[in-house]
Amino acid sequence: MTAALTVSLTGVTKRYRGTPALDSVDLSFGAGITGLLGPNGAGKTTFLRIVATVLAPDAGDVRLLGRVPETADRLAEVRRRLGYLPQEMGFPRGFTAFGFVDYMAVLKEWTAHAARHAEVRRVLDLVDLGNVTTKRISALSGGQRRRVALAQALLGEPDLLLLDEPTTGVDPEQRVTLRQVLSRAGERSTVLLSTHQTEDVAALCDRVVVLDAGRVRFDGPVTDLVATAAGRVWLADAPHPAARASWRTGTGRHRNVGEAAPPGAEPAEPTLEDAYLLLLGDRARTTAVAA
Amino acid sequence: MTAVVERRAAPAQATLRTLAWVEARRYARHPVFLLGAGLLVWSSVAISDDLDATFPDFKVAVGFLVGVFGVLVGYQLTRSLSRSTDAVTAAPADGVLRTAALCLACLVPGALGLAWVGWLYATAVLTSTPDSAIGTGDRIAILLAGAVATVGGPLVGVMVGRWTRFPGAGLVAAVLLVLWTGFSSSALEQRASHLTDLARLQAPFAFWTSSGDAHATNWVAGGSPWWHLAYVVLLCGLAATAAMVHEATGGRRTRLWRVLAVLGVLALGCLALAVAGDPTRVPL
Amino acid sequence: MIPQGLDRAVVGGTSALGAVILTACVVLAGDHPPLLFLRLGLVPLAAAAAFVLDDPAAPAVDAVPRTRRRRTADRTVGVALPLGVWATGVGALELRVPATAAAGLLVEGAGALAVGLALAALLRWAGRAEPGEIAASAVGGTMLALLVFDLPSWWPAPVFPGDDGWAASTALWGGLTLTAAVLVALTSADAWRRIPVGRRPAHVPWPSWRRRDPEPGGGGRPSPDWSRSSWASRR
Numbered sequence: 058m059t060a061a062l063t064v065s066l067t068g069v070t071k072r073y074r075g076t077p078a079l080d081s082v083d084l085s086f087g088a089g090i091t092g093l094l095g096p097n098g099a100g101k102t103t104f105l106r107i108v109a110t111v112l113a114p115d116a117g118d119v120r121l122l123g124r125v126p127e128t129a130d131r132l133a134e135v136r137r138r139l140g141y142l143p144q145e146m147g148f149p150r151g152f153t154a155f156g157f158v159d160y161m162a163v164l165k166e167w168t169a170h171a172a173r174h175a176e177v178r179r180v181l182d183l184v185d186l187g188n189v190t191t192k193r194i195s196a197l198s199g200g201q202r203r204r205v206a207l208a209q210a211l212l213g214e215p216d217l218l219l220l221d222e223p224t225t226g227v228d229p230e231q232r233v234t235l236r237q238v239l240s241r242a243g244e245r246s247t248v249l250l251s252t253h254q255t256e257d258v259a260a261l262c263d264r265v266v267v268l269d270a271g272r273v274r275f276d277g278p279v280t281d282l283v284a285t286a287a288g289r290v291w292l293a294d295a296p297h298p299a300a301r302a303s304w305r306t307g308t309g310r311h312r313n314v315g316e317a318a319p320p321g322a323e324p325a326e327p328t329l330e331d332a333y334l335l336l337l338g339d340r341a342r343t344t345a346v347a348a
Numbered sequence: 349m350t351a352v353v354e355r356r357a358a359p360a361q362a363t364l365r366t367l368a369w370v371e372a373r374r375y376a377r378h379p380v381f382l383l384g385a386g387l388l389v390w391s392s393v394a395i396s397d398d399l400d401a402t403f404p405d406f407k408v409a410v411g412f413l414v415g416v417f418g419v420l421v422g423y424q425l426t427r428s429l430s431r432s433t434d435a436v437t438a439a440p441a442d443g444v445l446r447t448a449a450l451c452l453a454c455l456v457p458g459a460l461g462l463a464w465v466g467w468l469y470a471t472a473v474l475t476s477t478p479d480s481a482i483g484t485g486d487r488i489a490i491l492l493a494g495a496v497a498t499v500g501g502p503l504v505g506v507m508v509g510r511w512t513r514f515p516g517a518g519l520v521a522a523v524l525l526v527l528w529t530g531f532s533s534s535a536l537e538q539r540a541s542h543l544t545d546l547a548r549l550q551a552p553f554a555f556w557t558s559s560g561d562a563h564a565t566n567w568v569a570g571g572s573p574w575w576h577l578a579y580v581v582l583l584c585g586l587a588a589t590a591a592m593v594h595e596a597t598g599g600r601r602t603r604l605w606r607v608l609a610v611l612g613v614l615a616l617g618c619l620a621l622a623v624a625g626d627p628t629r630v631p632l
Numbered sequence: 633m634i635p636q637g638l639d640r641a642v643v644g645g646t647s648a649l650g651a652v653i654l655t656a657c658v659v660l661a662g663d664h665p666p667l668l669f670l671r672l673g674l675v676p677l678a679a680a681a682a683f684v685l686d687d688p689a690a691p692a693v694d695a696v697p698r699t700r701r702r703r704t705a706d707r708t709v710g711v712a713l714p715l716g717v718w719a720t721g722v723g724a725l726e727l728r729v730p731a732t733a734a735a736g737l738l739v740e741g742a743g744a745l746a747v748g749l750a751l752a753a754l755l756r757w758a759g760r761a762e763p764g765e766i767a768a769s770a771v772g773g774t775m776l777a778l779l780v781f782d783l784p785s786w787w788p789a790p791v792f793p794g795d796d797g798w799a800a801s802t803a804l805w806g807g808l809t810l811t812a813a814v815l816v817a818l819t820s821a822d823a824w825r826r827i828p829v830g831r832r833p834a835h836v837p838w839p840s841w842r843r844r845d846p847e848p849g850g851g852g853r854p855s856p857d858w859s860r861s862s863w864a865s866r867r
Contacts (some may be wrong), residue, residue, distance in 0.1 A: 113823065143691035164696040164697075166697055412777065458807065519676070
């Protein structure tokens with residue numbers, strides 16, 4: 058990678074009560090959008106919190122935006138160019154959408170009144186909340202609140218944008234809007250996107266990192282991960298005993314994901330989800346009607 | 349095809365019992381309750397050497413450490429599920445049942461309160477505390493009112509937790525309770541009359557003896573401790589009913605309002621009877 | 633200017649309750665100051681101070697460039713309201729009842745508020761985004777208990793003196809105020825600060841930069857042995 062590295066983690070470890078949430082992780086990122094996938098408890102949120110400088114690792118080195126944030130000044134420099142959307146976030150009582158994002162803008166050192174308000178309006182328009190700026194957050198839907206939280210992360214067009222489950226509760230139409238916002242951001246910033254929605258990763262990301270039990274299982278282009286599932290996904294009238302995972306689709310046929318398609322099987326185009334399942338070795342057999 | 353296990357709806361009483369047991373365990377493990385209980389045990393050691401004729405009013409220890417602290421516990425237990433409101437509200441056990449379970453859990457501090465006043469009474473008898481003008485029956489009534497306070501405080505906390513979402517409301521309720529008691533007990537410094545007895549006894553926690561220094565003569569105030577006990581028990585019922593009213597809907601809400609009204613009238617009646625007695629103060 | 637993010641309803645509401653109680657004390661005061669009720673009015677004011685640091689958006693706020701110390705300083709301005717209520721109440725009471733030990737009461741009030749704030753700061757440092765409820769309950773409960781019960785005879789200085797003991801009490805509250813201020817300052821350090829391993833709880837975020845290479849801006853290498861020596865070598 059010839060482009061400048063925005064984020065560089067070397068040997069980063071984080072333990073909670075002896076259990077490693079991250080285990081000697083080495084990762085580097087430059088401009089572009091990287092998806093972070095992994096099962097629950099894989100360490101995705103811990104990873105993002107460390108990169109967001111909200112949580113410190115127990116061991117290892119973290120270098121952000123060309124700096125090691127070892128002093129308060131360097132930390133502040135990094136945070137000025139960073140936007141972070143946590144997985145879970147509350148809102149202070151009584152705030153409107155505009156008021157809360159304005160509050161965050163003040164904390165991000167937007168001191169000039171007019172410029173700050175213009176920026177707040179810009180990010181709220183970006184997430185399509187321009188018509189509810191004066192509404193109290195408590196009166197907004199869950200998806201709208203999530204977009205308010207995303208808006209504060211977009212303040213100042215950060216060079217490093219960290220998003221933990223940004224599309225939770227967001228309707229499909231808004232999800233498309235957010236994809237547009239994030240893809241534009243990814244053109245000049247480093248965007249790390251942690252999500253369970255493989256379709257978001259497939260749609261947006263150049264690169265995907267799969268974490269499992271605190272370790273990196275895969276790190277590379279999305280197409281490379283999908284390619285690992287080639288020839289291993291097939292459709293059949295029934296779940297196949299050799300399949301790692303099998304579920305009944307909306308067409309009535311069963312999508313089987315396994316080691317190798319049996320002879321005569323009708324191959325299916327693999328998706329990122331298939332590749333992810335194969336990577337993690339999911340052996341659970343599910344029967345569900347996929348929407 | 350997946351077999352769906354059919355489950356019969358559990359009777360409300362069984363659910364209430366189970367829920368009450370769960371809440372009671374939560375209460376018993378609450379750090380504020382444990383702290384209050386620990387301080388009560390510690391203070392009891394000091395109290396046991398200091399009993400005199402005014403010993404029934406030593407119930408202030410259990411009334412405060414278990415009752416007033418219980419306001420905080422009751423409030424926090426009630427508000428603890430506020431973040432899961434949607435999931436909880438969608439459950440078959442409705443708000444009235446859940447509130448009733450919380451109210452029943454307030455019997456945990458009540459049991460401690462009862463045990464403690466029993467201990468105090470037994471200690472007074474065994475250590476030959478000086479005879480006083482307070483009859484045995486009245487002494488028991490005064491002490492039992494202290495035990496009732498250990499139930500009433502948490503019930504106030506539950507009621508406040510149901511009716512408000514204001515952070516710190518539990519502490520505010522505790523302060524107001526102490527204020528109410530303090531103002532009411534200042535009536536002991538006024539001349540004896542039915543009016544001062546009313547001012548004193550309308551509080552959920554009443555003192556009956558003077559707290560003079562060693563040179564002053566202690567006395568017991570007028571009024572009926574037994575009717576006052578009935579009054580504070582009815583106040584507990586009012587608090588519990590008011591908490592359940594908040595969660596009830598439709599006909600059930602109407603019925604609970606009626607119960608509230610009846611309890612209120614009864615409480616006023618008991619208060620009137622408590623005050624009706626001779627207001628003369630009797631030296632101990 | 634009321635700092636943004638402060639829960640005005642809670643801080644304002646509890647301060648208002650304190651103001652009502654203090655007003656009643658001033659109006660109904662006789663020859664002597666009604667110290668018990670005055671101090672009951674201090675309880676909601678101390679609770680107000682405890683709620684000043686609550687921030688439900690802490691997961692995002694912790695990643696902003698404005699340091700936690702600066703944000704704490706901004707929020708601490710909110711303590712001016714309950715402190716102002718207390719000072720006004722004590723001042724008015726002194727005018728009404730000249731025997732009031734106003735100086736001692738002012739120090740007492742400042743101390744109670746400082747303790748509430750310090751406890752909230754400590755809980756926030758331990759990872760709680762909204763420490764107010766617990767801090768207020770702890771401080772308020774303790775104050776109520778101290779108002780109702782006498783301290784053991786072995787306790788050297790009265791916490792809430794009556795006719796005498798003001799000098800010792802003022803010294804006690806002054807010390808508590810200073811201690812609380814130091815605690816607030818220490819616990820307001822940004823979580824991203826190096827502290828030697830072994831002197832902090834596991835769940836408290838510490839940076840434990842591994843740097844074998846003393847060159848500034850160097851990448852560093854992971855090492856199996858994280859020890860205090862690297863902290864010393866950094867200074």
